[in-house]
Amino acid sequence: MTESTKNYVNGEWVVSETGDTFDVENPANSNEIVSRYQQSNSTDAAVAVSAAAESQDSWKNTPGPERGRILREAGTVLANQKEGLTGLLVSEEGKSYAEAAGEVQRAIDIFHYFAAKAADLGGTVKGSSGKNTTLYTRKVPVGVAALITPWNYPIAIPAWKLAPALAAGNSVVLKPASVAPGLSLKIAKALDEAGLPAGVLNVVTGPGREVGSEFIENESTDAVSFTGSSQVGQTVYDQATDAGKRVQTELGGKNPTVVTGSADPSKAADIVATGGFGTTGQSCTACSRAIVDSAIHDDFVAALIDRAESIDIGPGSDHEMGPQVSANERDSTLEYIDIAVEEGATLAAGGGVPDGTAVANGYFVEPTVFTNVDSEMRIAQEEVFGPVISVIEVDDFNGAIDVANNVQYGLSASVVTESHNEANRFIDEADAGVVKVNQKTTGLELHVPFGGFKRSSSETWREQGDSGLDFYTIEKTVYDSY
Structure with a gap:
């Protein structure tokens, strides 16, 4: 008892x-x-x-x-x-x-x-x-x-x-x-x-x-x-x-990682995956949107899919990614996945409930990647508190900044770039309370301020x-x- x-x-x-x-x-x-x-x-x-x-x-x-x-x-x-x-x-x-x-x-x-x-x-x-x-x-x-x-x-x-x-x-x-x-x-x-x-x-x-x-x-x-x-x-x-x-x-947050044309696609995919799939996506600072320059888009997507499909899912005691916290949270994530498909996004990885006896009685969702996402879609605008990353392709850095800021939230944002100019422009122009360069959107130091802009705070x-x-x-x- x-x-x-x-x-x-x-x-x-x-x-x-x-x-x-x-x-x-x-x-x-x-x-x-x-x-x-x-x-x-x-x-x-x-x-x-x-x-x-x-x-x-x-x-x-x-x-x-x-x-x-x-x-x-x-x-x-x-x-x-x-x-x-x-x-x-x-x-x-x-x-x-x-x-x-x-x-x-x-x-x-x-x-x-x-x-x-x-x-x-x-x-x-x-x-x-x-x-x-x-x-x-x-x-x-x-x-x-x-x-x-x-x-x-x-x-x-x-x-x-x-x-x-x-x-x-x-x-x-x-x-x-x-x-x-x-x-x-x-x-x-x-x-x-x-x-x-x-x-x-x-x-x-x-x-x-x-x-x-x-x-x-x-x-x-x-x-x-x-x-x-x-x-x-x-x-x-x-x-x-x-x-x-x-x-x-x-x-809440709808946190972007901007991946510029100068970035290494594999390195960028690892940063985005860690920020988006870590803690099963259940962080207010989790990366929900990868905004990627068309010059490296395809290589980035391939690397991100590989990373998503390699994640070991199961009970947190001995697996890399655990469950969502409740049936309601799992069902909300699955509903957003269905909405994204209905709106025309391409389901590139995951999107369902994993199989196996180890996960049969838990609230698990596969690490999920969407491509061909328009920045006005609900999957790109609303907070999805689960392991779902939307990839939005852009033509240039100016377009990436516009997309990154085109949400009602402003908690955390990051950029992956080898350009000093792009890094500093992003720091200046990103509408977010936490801004990171070549780092995941999650993770905070305890001795500096934390808080967001817009509806994030x-x-x-x-x-x-x-x-x-x-x-x-x-x-x-x-x-x-x-």
């Missing part, structure tokens, strides 16, 4: 008021129940917010180096549990073992990074226009931060929201996605072991319409950070701003690095006459 995992509220592990639970299945084998979690409601969420609010003053007044010590110790606890955390991530979300291990390590690194930053939080001293006056600024926490996180990076994204919030002196309520909530509760346990005071962090599982909405609208929360789809993100943004909250949203605050701390702090200006 599967044991129910409890919510973490006010330093205690508690069951939901509803008495109900929900199961999380292994996406590689839907017959296997991985874990059982609390099906919480708005009352559970309100209790968590109250606990966070009551702890806020004490945590705010805890010295930054002490807050940092707790974050550092939590990172060490996670590091000591890395093997088990990796296994849970593979089982709940479906990533390959190598991808899951890398994500767990990233979470560890994030906690250690912001542990050091907690001691550096201060302000600046400015020259005063008056005599005998010291003029300076101080950074103070926003208050209670409500974090709503997605399933596709179930430990890294909670970590990169939570660590700067705590480092800056905010108390937190966190609602992880119900598809893969286990890693967020493991973070809570690590922080509890590290000595985080009761009430500073509260994690409640359950539906967004109940738990998430209460977190957003409760008068005691001061800031809302959300990562997820653009459609849901707009609703969250409207709810949060209507309630007078500080808000950041990081949303609220364009209010960036995450990670110093920018991540900015969202969770407010500057206070002090005039001290003596």
